[in-house]
Amino acid sequence: MSEITVTINGETVTGNVEPRLSLADFVRDHRRLTGTHLGCEHGVCGACTVLMNGEPVRSCITFAVVADGTEITTIEGFDEDEPMTQLRKAFHENHALQCGYCTPGMLVAARDIVTRLPDADEARVRLELAGNLCRCTGYVGIVNAVLQVLEERRG
């Protein structure tokens, strides 16, 4: 067991974790933040994407011990965040979610796109989103939502 100290959504917490525990299981099972979803447990689908020190990471293939001393933001931690507020509205308006399971990771990835690539066009958005799987929407609404937020932010 290792003791770790992590700031999750602004709250600093400590925990004793097994070396094999993933960051995803730490936030879900130890912190009861169940908005982070596990889709594949091997870093392929992106459903578990969270921010670590402001950068998107796949929490299913990030060990909790690696998160020691970092700042983590999960989907529950973005309520005051401007790009996320814009994305949530755009996802809602563009029917960019159905079952909602990929949505938390998709939003964190989309936030990265709109903040990092302000000039991205549709082809670039599709390429950037290709790290996140959605099984319901055919990506139509998701792509439209991200393009809408890019447009708003260029406004």
Next chain:
Amino acid sequence: MGQFGIGQAVVREEDPRLLRGRGMYAGDVSLPRQSYALMVRSPHAHAEIRAIDTEAARSLPGVLAVYTGEDVAADNLGVPGMPVKWTRPDGAPMAYRPQPPLALGRVRYVGDPVALVVAETLDAARDAAEALMVDYEPLPSVTDTARTVEPDAPVIWDDAPDNVSALYQAGDAAATDAAFANAAHVVKRHFVISRVFAQYMEARSAVGEYDEREDRFTLYADVQYPHRVRQLLAEKIFQVPEQSVRVVARDVGGGFGTKGWQYPEHRLTLWAARKLGRPVKWTCERTEAVMADEHGRDNVTEAELAFDANGKVLGLRVRTLANIGAYLSAIRNLLAAYTNVGTLVGVYDIPAAHAEVRTVHSNTNPTAPYRGAGRPEATYVIERMFDAAARELGIDRTELRARNFIPPEKMPIRTPLGLCYDCGEFAANQEEALKMADYAGFEARREEAAKRGKLRGIGTANPIERSASPSPDFAEIRFTTDGTATILMGTKSQGQGHETVYKQIVGERLGLDSERMRVIDGDTDRVAFGIGTMGSRSTVIGGSALYRAADKVIERAKPIAAHMLEASVEDMEFERGIFTVAGTDRTVTLTDVAKASFLPARLPPGSEPGLFESATFAPEDDTYPNGSHVCEVEIDPETGETHIVGYWVVDDVGVVVNPTIVKGQIHGGVAQGVGQVLMEQVAYDPDNGQLLSASFMDYCMPRADDFSDIAIVSNPVPTARNPLGVKGAGEAGTVGALPATMNALLDALAPVGVTDLPMPATPHAIWQAIEKAKTE
């Protein structure tokens, strides 16, 4: 129309919680004192279990129990049962071969459950699973469908040496033979439809709880049919009254037909919870999901289409081998094989047809409904046949189809495979889709692409699917004393947006605003009855039940309103949530009537307080959503890589309750259909039956950069088979996408001599086909 009525593209009610990570999926459920379960599964496709040594596993710290098939058998749990009595080709009865929840003596596919480990933590359960010693004697295996019926194929069940489970037939064999005898031209083709898996993003979970005080089980699970799961667990498995079982499903992360009612983990978590006196939680991981869950499709077909000299179809003959996997546990395992054979004739006026389906066993997971459940398979056959025939006859493929459409005035029509289509404008659908896709201008695009060294192709398909088959579902509207309404539904949303659609139906009929309604589904204690969500039935059947319940609310509220307005019941009019005395400005809102209904002093003498109404609806016949798909692709002949450059759909799902939600259903359906044709596959090693595609690294699915936009136009022709006029939208996209995409690929590759492709048509497969054609 109210502010929240039928036909409006209102945004979804479900979104706010899901966008903030506040969904409640089965895997998010945690109960006090819960323990963690892990399933130990067979690593072999086919083996005898010589011995299981549980000693080392049991002795590890934190391990609560290690159960094997003998422990389950000792408690005499029942089996799901088989309601249909079919026969084999030799006339002998079809054998019922239920999968034991934990194997007894033999395992029959990679993933067949062998043991259940329960521990204080998931890590402790994992360690115990590793310590479990199972001694297997591997046996020869067969996974490939065509191979199952070869004379020297390994045998799955010793009493069925030919591996055939049953024979299902539809249509008139003699009439079909006669049609073929008179044909000017007969087209024959062989099709293989691959095995795929739903790959819902949320892998399944089950949390089982047993309450000793009430002698009662509660299962929290992601299922499409809460009441059906309850019925099965109570009546068949545990043999207790249904009230002794509660099933709860809240947000479900995708189902697509495959989150069925008979999975062993449901009964095992409950059974273990009762034995241990603690809740037991099982959460499936992705690699386990491909081993643990039912698969979809997987059949091999020989088809023949007979034409007269003018390109009119005279007859259709189809023979299919449908791979149902190692077991036959429930009727689910037969549904895809036979229930939609009737749509093999497509939207075409075919005088005679005969179809035979042989269901076969193999060393694979059981198959069961997956988005379409036989509908895509049927449409794939007839739409590929039309393209093949058009090439042989030298007639444009859309013209050949147009010569054979069932015209609207011929409906209702009983097709030769026994279904009764009621309505649809098949020619108009195709015409509109071809216009959207600029089919007339395609050859110029093909030439332009050729200049860039690319092979461009266009493909069409005119899908029709049998939906919302006659079975009941349930809706209840309960008003509370503040005049707000709770809507309780027997269907179960898995992301389709039912909360929104049902509120729109009630909003339309009762004029209530969205914030004065709450929708509840997925709880057998709260909802009185239900069948569930499958076969594109929820809006059709659940929605119609809800519409009827709303009508009953109006009828029940009317005398109260009349009493409040001191008018006669006959003079009451109701519109947009307001009762009016005809010809006056005296009104009262339904909300106020609902509030008054709880106050005896305000009611007509002798009337019963409260306002609660429920209704069921069972259609008398199926509905037939239909449409026309066009897919345009570009292939790089150097790499075999395909790009979807355009996709257009004209859909007729009947009356559209929410256009945005219908489009979303079709977008997602198209993506799954295109995915099957281009990349998805549950693959097995033919030599040893090993599963080769049990992760997202190995099971390829469409990503955002694999797609273009998907353009959709509706051509709604309302059906008279339900009060809403809706036909169902859940499967339509997938049904058309399989043939439209494959037809487009073959059109692109026709100039280089390729006449057939395997499914999935991966870049490697396409490149190989091009190279092979060069040498022929």
